[in-house]
Amino acid sequence: MRNVDAAGLGIGDDYPPRIMGVLNVSEESPYDPSVYDEPDEAAAYVDEELIGEGADIVDVGLESANKELDVLSADEELERLDVAIETMESVSGDAVWSIETRYHEVADEALARGFDMVNDVCGFADPEMARVCDAHDVAVAKMASPPDLERPGAVDGVDAVYEALSNGGFTDKTILDPAFGRWSETATLEDDRDTFRRLREFRGYGRPILVSINRKTFLRTLAGRDTDEALPVSLAATSMAVERGAHVIRTHDVAETRDAAIIGAEFARDRFKRPGEPSVEALDVTTTREAARHFDRLGADPAEVDHAVVGVYELAGLSAEEAGALRAAMTEGGAQFVPAAGVGGPPEGSGEAASEGNTGRRGLLIGTPAAIETSKSVALDVSTPLGDVLDDVGDALK
Numbered sequence: 001m002r003n004v005d006a007a008g009l010g011i012g013d014d015y016p017p018r019i020m021g022v023l024n025v026s027e028e029s030p031y032d033p034s035v036y037d038e039p040d041e042a043a044a045y046v047d048e049e050l051i052g053e054g055a056d057i058v059d060v061g062l063e064s065a066n067k068e069l070d071v072l073s074a075d076e077e078l079e080r081l082d083v084a085i086e087t088m089e090s091v092s093g094d095a096v097w098s099i100e101t102r103y104h105e106v107a108d109e110a111l112a113r114g115f116d117m118v119n120d121v122c123g124f125a126d127p128e129m130a131r132v133c134d135a136h137d138v139a140v141a142k143m144a145s146p147p148d149l150e151r152p153g154a155v156d157g158v159d160a161v162y163e164a165l166s167n168g169g170f171t172d173k174t175i176l177d178p179a180f181g182r183w184s185e186t187a188t189l190e191d192d193r194d195t196f197r198r199l200r201e202f203r204g205y206g207r208p209i210l211v212s213i214n215r216k217t218f219l220r221t222l223a224g225r226d227t228d229e230a231l232p233v234s235l236a237a238t239s240m241a242v243e244r245g246a247h248v249i250r251t252h253d254v255a256e257t258r259d260a261a262i263i264g265a266e267f268a269r270d271r272f273k274r275p276g277e278p279s280v281e282a283l284d285v286t287t288t289r290e291a292a293r294h295f296d297r298l299g300a301d302p303a304e305v306d307h308a309v310v311g312v313y314e315l316a317g318l319s320a321e322e323a324g325a326l327r328a329a330m331t332e333g334g335a336q337f338v339p340a341a342g343v344g345g346p347p348e349g350s351g352e353a354a355s356e357g358n359t360g361r362r363g364l365l366i367g368t369p370a371a372i373e374t375s376k377s378v379a380l381d382v383s384t385p386l387g388d389v390l391d392d393v394g395d396a397l398k
Helices: 039-053 074-090 104-112 129-136 158-164 189-197 199-205 217-223 231-243 254-266 288-298 302-307 320-333 369-382 384-396
Strands: 004-006 009-011 018-024 057-061 096-101 117-120 139-143 174-177 248-251 311-318 336-339 361-367
Touching: 004 139, 018 039, 018 254, 039 057, 039 074, 039 254, 057 074, 074 096, 074 104, 096 104, 104 117, 104 129, 117 129, 129 139, 158 189, 158 199, 189 199, 189 217, 189 231, 199 288, 217 231, 231 248, 231 254, 248 254, 288 302, 302 369, 311 320, 311 384, 320 336, 320 361, 320 369, 320 384, 361 369, 369 384
Parallel strands: 018 057, 018 248, 057 096, 096 117, 117 139, 139 174
Antiparallel strands: 004 009, 311 361, 336 361
């Protein structure tokens, strides 16, 4: 996982999660508390509510990305840039300033006048955006989108989101945003939920990840809350996103989100890294789908992906014949079945043996999907239910 330098602010696995606070200078933006059109008022908001509460980055939106609203032209966005510049010059606190735009002309002007990074909501649909960001040597957040300047984020399903992130390539300082939200007419709430569940897969690109999940519809729907009541679910999701590998959290609720991100980072898995030659880095992989993203990035043989993840499962309620066959089959297939102490289960006649869910023999099944699949045919010769169990275990690792 490469780190990104955003005007001196480190972003990546080697740094704490970064908080991106939102300022809108667009009257059509839907979240009123972040909308300002007077530079003095906007600057006070940034100093008190964003930087003052822990924002590392201030993301300035010149127009709403709401798909139901008309798209502004580059010239129309440029007309609003003066308010953003005046605000930035009036702020006393220190933060990285990000301009949210889809146009390279706007990005170029904003960067030339003091902005530090770009948040491209159309994911390099403008083919000149990457060149401009490279020329200014700045970080750029790239949201998953089709190559269409009028359709930010309009992709459906995890695989489509993953593929969309590669549209137009990457700069050396690209940060990836998987585009949570109802950007597409055909996207479903399940698309967002599935993308969140599979967030670790986006680490397969080896680049920092930005998530914008603050008070999003899919979270509100899960909890049955409206926007004003949705802060608690946003904070829960923030901790989970950071634990799963997100590096930047974009939010309107800076202080609370910062706390949630700290908790997520504290309890995230240790992603071991050793620099030097040779170097080593522990990849955050729990399923073969996550592993496949890294295989693809490195051009490794995809046929080996079923050997990339090991699962450990406790099996119970096995007959003596099933336990014996399982142990033999796993050894043959390259996995292991380690029986419980004694004869493979609780002692016969004990109260424990007769209790619900604790009858029969038990043990630990350890193996990769490939090893379990190889062993399945042997197990099926003894017991169809045992074969079904191995099917379920193999599926759980994919």
